[in-house]
Amino acid sequence: MLDRRQFLSAAAGFTGVLGLRESLFVRAAQAPAKLPDPALYGSNEDAYWTELRKQFLIPEDEVYLNNGTVGSSPAPVLRAIFDGYNECEKLAQDDPEDYPIWGYASWNEFRDPLAAFVGCMRDEIALLRNATEANSYIANGLDLKAGDEVLMTDQEHPGGEHPWNLRAKRYGIMVKKVTLPKPVPNAAAVLNLFNDAITPRTRVIFFSHIPTVTGVVLPAKELCALARSKSILSAVDGAHVPGMMRLNLRELGCDMYSSSPHKWLQATKGTGFLYVRDEMIDRVWNTIATEGWDDPKLRAERFQRIGSSNVPALWGLRAAIQFANQIGMERIEKRHRQMADYILNEMTKRGAESWTSPEPALRCGIATVNVPPIKRMDLENWMWKTKKIRIRGGEPSKLRLSTPYYLLKKDVDRFLAAFDEYKRAHA
Numbered sequence: 004m005l006d007r008r009q010f011l012s013a014a015a016g017f018t019g020v021l022g023l024r025e026s027l028f029v030r031a032a033q034a035p036a037k038l039p040d041p042a043l044y045g046s047n048e049d050a051y052w053t054e055l056r057k058q059f060l061i062p063e064d065e066v067y068l069n070n071g072t073v074g075s076s077p078a079p080v081l082r083a084i085f086d087g088y089n090e091c092e093k094l095a096q097d098d099p100e101d102y103p104i105w106g107y108a109s110w111n112e113f114r115d116p117l118a119a120f121v122g123c124m125r126d127e128i129a130l131l132r133n134a135t136e137a138n139s140y141i142a143n144g145l146d147l148k149a150g151d152e153v154l155m156t157d158q159e160h161p162g163g164e165h166p167w168n169l170r171a172k173r174y175g176i177m178v179k180k181v182t183l184p185k186p187v188p189n190a191a192a193v194l195n196l197f198n199d200a201i202t203p204r205t206r207v208i209f210f211s212h213i214p215t216v217t218g219v220v221l222p223a224k225e226l227c228a229l230a231r232s233k234s235i236l237s238a239v240d241g242a243h244v245p246g247m248m249r250l251n252l253r254e255l256g257c258d259m260y261s262s263s264p265h266k267w268l269q270a271t272k273g274t275g276f277l278y279v280r281d282e283m284i285d286r287v288w289n290t291i292a293t294e295g296w297d298d299p300k301l302r303a304e305r306f307q308r309i310g311s312s313n314v315p316a317l318w319g320l321r322a323a324i325q326f327a328n329q330i331g332m333e334r335i336e337k338r339h340r341q342m343a344d345y346i347l348n349e350m351t352k353r354g355a356e357s358w359t360s361p362e363p364a365l366r367c368g369i370a371t372v373n374v375p376p377i378k379r380m381d382l383e384n385w386m387w388k389t390k391k392i393r394i395r396g397g398e399p400s401k402l403r404l405s406t407p408y409y410l411l412k413k414d415v416d417r418f419l420a421a422f423d424e425y426k427r428a429h430a
């Protein structure tokens with residue numbers, strides 16, 4: 004591994020040779036060597052987050068309100084990825100049969116910190132590349148017959164819904180949906196919707212812990228308990244959850260869980276995972292098959308036998324977990340809630356209709372509002388092209404505003420001022 008001095012000198016060499024003064028490599032090397040002192044948080048929270056913001060390479064004059072689509076890896080994560088390349092690409096492993104390829108081994112040095120972070124056992128977790136891949140494993144892996152029903156919400160992401168649609172088209176299972184109200188008023192409303200839609204043919208309840216459409220935090224624990232009480236399997240798409248809020252999979256009580264830590268955990272793009280509760284592992288078939296696919300002793304590692312893939316990405320995942328732990332998930336979650344509440348309040352003061360749950364427990368780092376007659380795509384383009392503010396919406400007038408902890412209050416205020424300006428100009 005390169006120490007910081009070596010890293011900086013390598014970066015300087017890079018700059019000199021290639022003229023890449025603005026290269027990622029150089030900028031990652033130039034970020035502060037240490038995270039802000041935790042004591043600063045106690046004395047001045049805003050100063051703490053302002054200092055922490057320096058670890059992120061998003062330019063200072065850009066406001067990024069779309070962490071819900073993908074996060075941005077901070078400098079320590081990037082440095083770990085570069086270290087991973089440095090280690091892997093020499094192909095100098097001690098054992099002549101040892102190759103740096105994710106997809107053929109246990110990679111416990113990465114699974115262990117991940118399992119600890121999400122509250123499960125190492126043997127229950129498989130390192131995959133994103134939630135879509137993990138959802139496909141779930142939808143393809145269960146023994147289901149034609150006519151068996153999978154119950155989901157009408158707010159699933161295509162990477163959650165379509166694996167089941169494919170299975171339905173090919174093998175005749177039935178996909179049924181409950182319609183979530185906008186906003187979801189409380190947990191009981193969701194539980195009642197699911198309870199009422201369950202039939203004797205329901206085999207699986209599949210839902211996003213935090214659906215992409217509105218960012219509502221669904222009552223996952225209660226939904227999984229409902230499923231269990233009726234001998235129905237629970238599969239949860241948790242693409243947004245790790246790194247946004249604290250997560251303990253065993254406490255959640257789901258049978259399966261998928262995720263994309265490259266969103267809120269700010270991990271390397273192309274890192275995901277599949278959790279399968281120990282008691283369920285033997286009931287899930289592999290989708291990708293190579294050596295080990297039929298070895299039950301491998302437990303969930305069986306699902307991570309995906310063929311050659313990129314180990315330095317896993318170095319980044321591990322560093323992202325360490326980064327979040329250093330800050331503290333409690334602080335991160337609190338900050339996500341504070342910032343989302345702030346933007347939501349300000350938007351409703353401006354006449355926006357809230358599609359964010361009024362129940363504090365059902366919201367975290369995403370606020371969603373409806374702002375007719377504004378056309379969201381016109382606003383998105385204007386915000387980005389004239390103000391360097393990146394937002395995400397949905398047709399025709401929905402705005403989904405993600406508030407990651409590295410966003411500063413002045414960034415949110417810049418967005419609000421820009422929104423006012425747009426409204427005035429397009430009245």
Ligand SMILES: Cc1ncc(COP(=O)(O)O)c(C=O)c1O
Binds near residue numbers: 072133215243263
């Ligand atoms: C709820 C949900 N599931 C799945 C996905 C797909 O994630 P990925 O593209 O990382 O597989 C997303 C992406 O936004 C999502 O919001």
